[in-house]
Amino acid sequence: MGVLTLSQYQQLFSQAAHRGDHESPPVRLTSGITPGGTLSIPDSLEVYRRGFIVRLTESLGEIYESVWWVAGDEEFFRLAKTFILSQPSEAYNLSSYGQEFPDFLQAMPPFPDLPFLPSLARFEWLFKNIFHLSQHESVSPEEIQRITQEGNLQFIFGPSVSLFSAPFAVYDLWKVRGTCHDGQPPVEWDHEQRLLLYKKRDQIFVNELDDVEYMILENLLGGSTLEESLTDTARQYPNLEQEQISKLFQIIFHTGIIHRLSTISEKPGAP
C-alpha cells in the first residue's frame, strides 16, 4: 500500500480516535501499527481514543461542574461523550474547549426534570470566561461625582463586568452544587434570574438584579449614556421611581464596576 505521508498518518489517526464505539479503525492505519506492551493493535489505538474522551470529559467536568453535579455521573459522562465525538475541538488550549456545550444541551431531547440544564451550562461558561479576564481599576470617588452633574456621560465598565439572565434560578443552583440530592436539587429553581457578575481581588462576585436594574445596566454596558439609558427604561417601565434608580447606583458604586467615565464626544466614530 506504500508509505503513509505524515499528513495521511495524522488524518487516519484522528479518524480512529473520533470513531464511534462500534466502528473499526481504518485498515490503512492498523496494518502498519506495532502495538505497545502486549496490547492488540485495536487496543493500542483504544488507549488513545479512551484517553482523548476522558481528557476532554474531565475538562468539561471542570467547567460545567454544576451540570455534572445535577445530572449525575452516568448522565454527564454520556452527554459529554456524545458532545466530544460530535463536536471536535478546534482549540489549542484544552480549557477553551466546550463553548458549544450549552447549545448542545439545548438541542438535546428535553430533560423533563432538569429543564434548566442548558441555562446552567451557559452560566458556567460565562463564569469560566470571567475567571480568566483581567481585573480593572475602579473609577475614583471624585471622578464618579461627575455623574450628578453631567448627563451625557458614557460609562466604561471593567472587562469582567457581565450581565446574565435566565428563565431559571441558575445562580441559586450553582451555589448549592456539590450538596446531596436525589435527582432534584435542594433549591427553588423555577423562576427567572437576572445577574450582574464582575471580578475583584481575584474573586468573582455575583449580584442579583431586578428587571429595571438589569435593563438600565444593559443599556449602559451597550454604550448608552445615563440619560439615554434612563429614558429608554422609563419608556418600558413608566412607573420607574427615583428610589429604584438610587438603589441601582448604590450597587454600581459599591461594586466598583465602572472603570472610567467618558464624555459623549469620545464615543468611537464621533468627531
Add this chain to the structure above:
Amino acid sequence: MPIRNSPKQTDFISRPQIGVGLRKTHYPYLETKPQTSVGWFEAVSENYMDSEGRPLHMLQLIREDYPIALHGVSLSIASAEGVRPEYLKQLKQLKDRIDPFIISDHLCWTGLQNANLHDLLPIPFTDESLRCIIKHVDQVQNALGCHILLENVSTYLQPPDSTYTEWEFLKALAEQSGCRLLFDVNNLYVNAKNHHFDPILFLDAIPTELIGQIHLAGYTDMGTYLFDTHSKPVYPEVWELFSRLIARAPDVPVLVEWDDDIPEFPILEAEAQKARQIWNDHHGRTDTESISTALLSSGA
C-alpha cells in the same frame, strides 16, 4: 516586561538544581511563601497563556522567588499542518512576562487543528517527519527568540513506516535543528518496556551536550502496558537509569513531575531530594554549589 528583582538564570549558581512541577493544588501552600528545598518550578505554559486570572498572578508571585521553566503541551511541533501562529504569539507574550530560563514542549503532535485530541501523540520516525519538525523548530525559535527543548514522550503504539529508532531520531533532530532535548527518563523506561528495547541503548546514545533538562516521574502498570500517568513516586528502575545519566550530565537541571493523585508539597519535595542525593553521590558537591553551566550557555 520581565519581572523586576526576580531570580535570573545566573541565580542557579547559588541554588540547587532540582525543580518540581508547579500545580494548582499547591498554590495555597506556596502563596504563604514557605521556605522550600526546591530550586525552581516548571509551569505548564497553557495554564497561564490565555488567562489574566489567579493562575497567572500565582505564577508571577512564585517567579519573584524562583526561576521558572515553561513547559508546553500544545505546540504540536510534529503536526503536518504546522504550528499555530496564535499559539506562538501567546507563548511569546508569556515568555516576555515571566522571563523563563527554559521553554520546552514535547516531540509529538496533538491532533488536527480542527479536531484536536489534546494528547501527546506518537510520530513515525521518518525523514519526512524529521524535515517537518526541523522546519517548525526553526520557526518557533525565531518567533520566541530563544532555543527550545523537546521532550521524548511515552507511547503505546509505534506508527507505521519508521526508519529510525526513537533515540536515533532524537539525536538527529537535536543536532540538525539546534533545539535541545528534555530527556524524560520515565518516558524512556515506559517506551523500553512497551516497545521491547534495552533502555541503556537509548540512554547511552544521546550525547550529554544535547540534553537541556531531565524529567522524572512515575508510571502506572496497566497489566498489558505501562502508562505514563505521573501519579506515583519515581520507580527504582527509573532512578537507576537517572543515576547512570546524571553521572555524565552533572550540569543539567532535573525536574520531578507529579500530575495525578498529587501529594502534599513536602512529599513532592522529598522526591526531589532523592534526585539531589543521587546527584550528590556522583558529584560530591553540596546543594548550593551546583552550577547549571548548560543553562547559562544555552541562551534559553
